Structure formats: C-alpha cells, structure tokens
Amino acid sequence: xxxxxxxxxxxxxxxxxxxxxxxxxxxxxxxxxxxxxxxxxxxxxxxxxxxxxxxxxxxxxxxxxxxxxxxxxxxxxxxxxxxxxxxxxxxxxxxxxxxxxxxxxxxxxxxxxxxxxxxxxxxxxxxxxxxxxxxxxxxxxxxxxxxxxxxxxxxxxxxxxxxxxxxxxxxxxxxxxxxxxxxxxxxxxxxxxxxxxxxxxxxxxxxxxxxxxxxxxxxxxxxxxxxxxxxxxxxxxxxxxxxxxxxxxxxxxxxxxx
Amino acid sequence: xxxxxxxxxxxxxxxxxxxxxxxxxxxxxxxxxxxxxxxxxxxxxxxxxxxxxxxxxxxxxxxxxxxxxxxxxxxxxxxxxxxxxxxxxxxxxxxxxxxxxxxxxxxxxxxxxxxxxxxxxxxxxxxxxxxxxxxxxxxxxxxxxxxxxxxxxxxxxxxxxxxxxxxxxxxxxxxxxxxxxxxxxxxxxxxxxxxxxxxxxxxxxxxxxxxxxxxxxxxxxxxxxxxxxxxxxxxxxxxxxxxxxxxxxxxxxxxxxxxxxxxxxxxxxxxxxxxxxxxxxxxxxxxxxxxxxxxxxxxxxxxxxxxxxxxxxxxxxxxxxxxxxxxxxxxxxxxxx
Numbered sequence: 001x002x003x004x005x006x007x008x009x010x011x012x013x014x015x016x017x018x019x020x021x022x023x024x025x026x027x028x029x030x031x032x033x034x035x036x037x038x039x040x041x042x043x044x045x046x047x048x049x050x051x052x053x054x055x056x057x058x059x060x061x062x063x064x065x066x067x068x069x070x071x072x073x074x075x076x077x078x079x080x081x082x083x084x085x086x087x088x089x090x091x092x093x094x095x096x097x098x099x100x101x102x103x104x105x106x107x108x109x110x111x112x113x114x115x116x117x118x119x120x121x122x123x124x125x126x127x128x129x130x131x132x133x134x135x136x137x138x139x140x141x142x143x144x145x146x147x148x149x150x151x152x153x154x155x156x157x158x159x160x161x162x163x164x165x166x167x168x169x170x171x172x173x174x175x176x177x178x179x180x181x182x183x184x185x186x187x188x189x190x191x192x193x194x195x196x197x198x199x200x201x202x203x204x205x206x207x208x209x210x211x212x213x214x215x216x217x218x219x220x221x222x223x224x225x226x227x228x229x230x231x232x233x234x235x236x237x238x239x240x241x242x243x244x245x246x247x248x249x250x251x252x253x254x255x256x257x258x
Numbered sequence: 259x260x261x262x263x264x265x266x267x268x269x270x271x272x273x274x275x276x277x278x279x280x281x282x283x284x285x286x287x288x289x290x291x292x293x294x295x296x297x298x299x300x301x302x303x304x305x306x307x308x309x310x311x312x313x314x315x316x317x318x319x320x321x322x323x324x325x326x327x328x329x330x331x332x333x334x335x336x337x338x339x340x341x342x343x344x345x346x347x348x349x350x351x352x353x354x355x356x357x358x359x360x361x362x363x364x365x366x367x368x369x370x371x372x373x374x375x376x377x378x379x380x381x382x383x384x385x386x387x388x389x390x391x392x393x394x395x396x397x398x399x400x401x402x403x404x405x406x407x408x409x410x411x412x413x414x415x416x417x418x419x420x421x422x423x424x425x426x427x428x429x430x431x432x433x434x435x436x437x438x439x440x441x442x443x444x445x446x447x448x449x450x451x452x453x454x455x456x457x458x459x460x461x462x463x464x465x466x467x468x469x470x471x472x473x474x475x476x477x478x479x480x481x482x483x484x485x486x487x488x489x490x491x492x493x494x495x496x497x498x499x500x501x502x503x504x505x506x507x508x509x510x511x512x513x514x515x516x517x518x519x520x521x522x523x524x525x526x527x528x529x530x531x532x533x534x535x536x537x538x539x540x541x542x543x544x545x546x547x548x549x550x551x552x553x554x555x556x557x558x559x560x561x562x563x564x565x566x567x568x569x570x571x572x573x574x575x576x577x578x579x580x581x582x583x584x585x586x587x588x589x590x591x592x593x594x595x
Contacts, residue, residue: 051425074427081421088418090293090465093474100415103426109408136473139534149422156426173541 002065003028004076004160004191005050010059012042012049019045020215023059027160027193032186032205034223035195037212043195044082046212047164050193051079064159075104078158080149082165083142094140094148095133098123101155123154127181143174150181160191167200176201199223261499272392273384273494273508277451279399280460281490284448285468285482286406287440288461293417293475294437299336300458303445305355306332307454308362310446311379316369321379322394322446329442332358337438341431382453382509384494391450398447402440407479413437414475451490452509460486463516470520470527489516536579539571540595561585561592 005027012020020042027033035043048054050061052068061068064076078101101123102116112120124130127147132140137148146166153161167175179201186192186205199206203223211219264270291299310328314321332354339350366376378386387395406413416423416433424430441461448457464485465478472478493512500506561567561578568579577584577595585592 048421051421053421053424072427074425077425079422079425081419088293089295089297090289090475090478091469091473092414092418096414096475097418100411100418100422101426103411103415103423103428106411108412134474139473139538152422 001029002062004031004064005193006060006062006065007050008060010049010061011057012045012054013057014045014054018057018215020049023217025210025217025220027191029159029191030189031191031193032182032207033191033193034199034202034206034209035193035212036197036199036209039197041212042215043212044164045215047162047193047195051077051162075156076159078153078156078161080146080153080161080163080166082168083146083149091136091138093133094124094129094135094137094151095120097137097148098133098151098155101152104156119157120155123151126154126184127151128177141171141174143170143177146170147174147178147181150178154185158190160193161185163192163194165195165197167196167198167202172200178202179205264498269385269387270498272387272389273498274491276384276387276392276395277490277494277512278487279396279403280448280451281487282483283399283402283406283444284457284460285464285486286403286479287437287444288465289475289479289482290406290413290417290437291441292462292465292469293414296340297462298458299333299438299441300445300461302336302351302355302358303329303333303442304449304454304457305362306358307442307445307449308376308380309358309365310362311376311449311454312362312365312369315375316365321375322391322450325379325446325449326398326443328358329446330439333438333442334435337435341434378453379449380453380455381507382449382451382456382512384451384508385498387450395447395450398443402444402447403483405436405440409433409436410476410479451494452512456509456513459513459516460490463513463520464489467516467520467523470523471530485516485519489513489519533568536568537570540573540577540584561587 003026005025007023007025010020010023010025011018023046025046035046037043045054049056050063052071056068063071064073066073098120099112099116102112102119105119106112106116121130124133127150129140129144129147129151132144137145140148150161150163150166153163166178170178182192182194182202183205194202196202206223209219209221209223210217265274288297288300291297307325307329310325311321313328314324317324336351336354339354362376366373412423412428412433413436415426416428416430417437420430423433444461445454445457448460452460464482467485468478468481472481489512493515494508496515497506497508497511559565561569561580563569565578567585569576570579570584572584572586572595575586577586578592579585584595586595
C-alpha cells in the first residue's frame with residue numbers, strides 16, 4: 001500500500017511570499033503524527049498544502065501514491081479545519097453539519113442512504129455527541145463544536161485524518177474527550193496528522209512528532225515525554241525551540257501565519 | 259365585482275399562480291444568501307437588472323429575458339469580486355449597483371416612452387402578466403426551486419465551510435457561481451411581483467423570520483419557502499380584495515406582510531433563545547471540589563415546577579436559579595450550588 005502522504009522538497013508561498021521551503025515529509029499508514037512548532041512556524045500552512053488548499057510552488061506531493069493534481073479520491077482524506085466562529089448566518093443542526101461529511105460518497109440529487117445514516121450516527125457516537133444530534137450547532141460550547149467538526153470528517157470514513165489545531169481554545173474536559181476519540185480511531189488503524197501547539201492529553205497517543213521552525217522541519221522522530229501538561233520541568237535543552245514562547249521573540253514571521 | 263368573481267378572472271388566476279411560484283423560489287435562494295451573509299446581494303442584483311429591463315424596452319425585446327442575461331452577468335461579476343476578497347470589494351459592489359441603476363434609468367430615457375413601463379418592473383405589476391409571462395415565470399422559478407432543494411447538501415456544505423467542502427472534493431467555485439446565477443434568476447422572476455427595488459425583501463425576510471424559531475437548516479429552508487408563499491399570496495389577495503376606492507398595490511403589500519411576520523415572530527424567538535440559555539444544564543463534572551455545604555437562608559417559598567424560577571438540570575438533580583444563586587433542594591432546605 002502506498003504511503004498516505006509523500007512530500008518531496010515542497011515549498012509554499014502565500015501571496016508571493018515563500019513560507020515553507022525544502023520540506024520532505026512522508027506520512028506512513030498508521031502514523032499518529034503531531035506537527036508542532038511556534039506560532040508562525042508554518043504547521044497549519046503545511047496541513048493546508050497537504051490537503052491541496054494551498055498549491056506547492058516547488059516540489060511534488062503524492063497522496064496515497066497519486067500526484068495531487070490527479071488525485072480525486074478525496075473521501076480517503078478527512079480534514080478538520082481550524083474552528084471558525086459558530087456556524088453561519090442560518091441555523092444548522094449538529095446532524096446536518098456531520099451529514100455534510102458524507103458528500104464524497106453521495107451522488108447528486110440523491111437522499112441519504114442507509115449506509116450514510118449509519119456512518120453519520122457512528123461518527124456522532126465516536127465523538128460522544130449522539131444525544132445532541134438535533135440541537136443547533138451554535139448552542140454547543142467551543143470544545144463540542146470542535147468535536148462536531150471531527151465527527152463531520154469521520155462521517156466520510158477517511159483513511160487519514162488531518163486536524164488543524166483541534167485543541168486550541170478547548171477546555172481540558174473536551175480535550176480529554178477528544179483524546180479518547182483519537183485513541184479509538186488510532187486503534188482502528190486510521191492515520192492521524194494533527195497540528196498542535198501543545199499536546200496536553202493527546203501526548204501519550206502521539207507516535208511521531210514533527211517540529212517546525214520558520215517554515216522548515218527541524219525535528220522528526222518519537223515524541224518527547226514532557227510535551228503538554230507538565231510544563232516547565234525536565235525540558236531537554238535541545239528541544240527548547242518547540243516551546244512556543246521561546247521562539248516567539250525570534251521568529252521573523254510572527255503572527256503572519258498559523 | 260364580488261370576491262369570487264374577481265378570483266375567477268383569468269388575469270387574477272395568472273397572478274395567483276405566479277405568486278405561488280415566486281413565493282417558493284425567492285426565499286429558497288435567499289436562504290443560501292443569508293447563510294453566506296450576503297443578504298444584500300439580491301438588492302445589488304436587482305439594481306443591475308434595471309439596466310437589463312431598460313435594454314429590453316429600448317430594443318423592443320422581452321425585458322424579462324434581457325433582465326435575466328444582465329442580472330446573471332452582474333451576479334457572476336459580483337461573485338468574482340467577492341472571491342477575490344479584495345479590501346475594496348464592498349466599494350466595487352456599490353459601484354456596480356449604482357452603475358446598474360443609473361444605466362437603467364439612462365437607457366430608459368433614451369427609449370423615450372419607456373418610463374411608465376419601467377415603473378412596472380421597479381415596483382411590481384403582477385396583475386398585468388400575460389399567459390407567456392406566467393409560463394416563463396413559473397418555469398424559471400421551478401428551476402430555481404428544484405436546484406436549491408435538490409442540491410441542498412452540496413450548497414449547504416459549500417456555504418457552511420468552503421475549506422472543508424474543497425477538501426471533500428466539491429467544486430466550490432462552481433457552486434458559488436451557481437448560487438449567484440440562481441439569485442439572478444430569482445431576482446428577475448420576482449421583479450414581476452414585488453418589483454426590482456423590493457425583490458431582496460422577498461428573498462431575505464422570510465428567512466429571517468423562519469430562523470427565529472428553527473434550529474436546523476432544512477426546517478429553515480422549508481419554512482422560509484412556506485412563509486414566502488404565504489406573504490406572496492396574502493399580499494396579492496389583500497390588494498385584490500381591498501375595498502373599492504382604496505388603491506392597494508400588491509408589491510409593497512407582499513413585502514409589508516412578510517415584515518409583519520417577522521415582527522410577530524421576533525419576540526417569540528428572542529424569548530425562546532433566552533429561555534434556552536437560562537435552562538441549559540450546568541456542567542455536572544467540573545473536576546472542582548464540591549462547593550462548601552452552605553444552606554441558603556430561610557426561604558420565602560418552596561421551589562417547584564411552578565415557582566417561576568428557572569429549573570436547570572445539574573448532574574443528577576435540579577438547581578433553581580434564584581436572584582443569582584443556584585438553589586438545590588436538599589431535604590427541608592436548599593443548598594447553594
């Protein structure tokens with residue numbers, strides 16, 4: 001089976017400004033990969049490049065063995081964008097948001113099939129929000145909304161899940177619920193790539209940490225034990241750099257990205 | 259003429275048929291515009307369509323078709339400007355709107371005799387539709403409704419979250435342009451009933467009314483369409499059945515009726531939202547140590563389902579919200595939670 005993501009010498013520019021340069025990254029099937037780094041280090045940009053939302057200026061990207069330009073099997077990918085404000089101008093129920101995760105499997109002008117409904121219910125079950133299915137999504141807390149977006153990605157039954165800052169602005173209770181969800185997915189064999197500033201309760205799940213600084217990958221390997229909650233002690237001096245605040249002062253593109 | 263006689267007149271039946279279709283189509287597109295926070299887009303397209311109508315009057319072709327063409331072009335242009343997302347996007351849109359309106363009035367002036375005719379398109383003239391007009395109106399409206407309802411999952415997803423929709427493999431730009439085109443078509447369809455200057459109201463007001471009471475997209479869409487038909491038919495009938503001597507125009511009546519629906523619904527919606535907020539369960543497992551056992555002071559009355567204080571679920575029991583306190587019944591007294 002081909003690797004879910006193979007990026008070779010990738011570079012990305014936003015509005016003509018080179019942001020990511022010289023990136024080599026292979027995500028292997030079953031990886032639980034955390035993309036880490038300070039604000040502005042380019043980790044969200046990298047995820048957006050992997051999903052095709054941002055084009056590569058240089059380099060090549062293959063998804064599941066297919067060059068991205070020819071790739072059309074999008075239901076193998078589940079994308080959880082950074083949470084925007086609560087919903088849109090019109091009310092939408094939790095069920096409806098999650099149901100839009102099935103679009104990759106549905107034909108035009110066709111109602112939901114039994115299979116679709118099962119996948120939606122299953123996804124809601126996994127994130128622990130089945131009892132809120134009928135509620136308006138704007139009534140949920142930020143952490144619960146984040147879980148709705150994860151359920152939406154899960155409903156498509158993807159092989160690889162890409163999560164952009166799933167723990168940002170989420171309280172500890174919801175972070176734990178999120179960790180339980182991701183542990184369950186990991187044990188089912190899903191490939192998981194997540195962007196995180198701090199891992200918190202996700203730390204024990206991560207099998208591989210990729211640390212970025214200033215648009216480059218500076219570290220790729222097994223995660224450190226002290227990422228996340230246990231801040232402040234036992235820091236390996238070598239890895240001081242992925243401790244956001246240390247880089248914050250030196251990063252030349254602070255605030256421009258992420 | 260009695261009411262029954264009036265309603266059996268062919269011109270009135272044509273108007274009624276058109277009113278139903280227009281009432282369905284305008285809020286159907288309007289729902290997606292409101293979802294994208296583009297509630298005023300219908301207004302802009304309406305302004306641009308004035309030029310289309312004027313060109314039809316000048317050249318002697320059907321103003322409906324020239325309006326459709328110009329409105330679609332204008333809508334696609336608006337969508338392109340919006341997609342570029344430049345900081346001066348709203349100014350560019352304003353220029354387009356004023357250009358459309360001024361151009362229309364100017365061209366009508368060139369046509370000389372067109373002023374009265376243009377008036378009918380600006381303010382609506384649903385009772386003057388001929389047979390062909392009605393068929394065109396009904397078929398265009400049917401296309402709009404079928405597309406808006408049939409492609410609802412796709413259109414919903416694209417309007418809700420563009421990035422997600424793109425990664426899900428949807429052709430986001432196609433759907434964006436599709437909504438713009440549908441909006442343009444429904445503007446030109448609805449201009450015959452409420453007029454180009456008020457057309458946006460029929461697209462937006464029923465949606466605003468519906469979402470006071472709904473919490474899902476599907477019910478918002480369907481009830482907005484229902485409200486649209488009610489306003490459209492109601493306004494037409496009110497105008498037709500008004501006592502002789504009172505000159506009641508259908509167009510403004512339809513819009514005022516739609517607005518009346520909003521005025522009636524809004525307090526109910528506000529009350530429902532407030533009640534939902536008050537009765538949302540308190541978090542049960544906060545990981546905090548339990549509040550020190552603290553009896554509330556002697557109570558003037560017993561809390562219960564009818565005491566008037568909001569009862570809020572809190573884990574395995576109910577707290578009564580009482581002047582900023584949370585009172586949990588405990589035997590003979592109340593604990594502060």
